[in-house]
Amino acid sequence: PVADLAGLFDRVRVFVAPTRYGAGIPLKVVDAARHGVPVVATGLLAAQLGWRDGVELLVGNTAAAIAEACIALYEDERLWQRLRTAALAAVRRDFDPA
Secondary structure (H helix, E strand, O other), rough: OOOOOHHEEEOOOOOOEOOOOOOOOHHHHHHHHHHHOOEEEOHHHHHHOOOOOOOOOOOOOOOHHHHHHHHHHHHOOOHHHHHHHHHHHHHHHOOOOO
């Protein structure tokens, strides 16, 4: 186990969550977004969060789609910034106590 993931999140540009089965809130995605790392996830995780493809994260349901989304985030700085900003706002809206 890693006690503090902040140092790891500081060193990555994209967080990939290819989960195909699961229940509950995908906290790994929330943690990445909270640290300002844009996320590529499956439609399952996006639905569990209520986050939208192309707004708070990018959705990929196949290996090829996940790879394409990762490449897009690496190559398009505006897309990276837009998703980062929207995901940070979604974390504040959905998970931070007021």
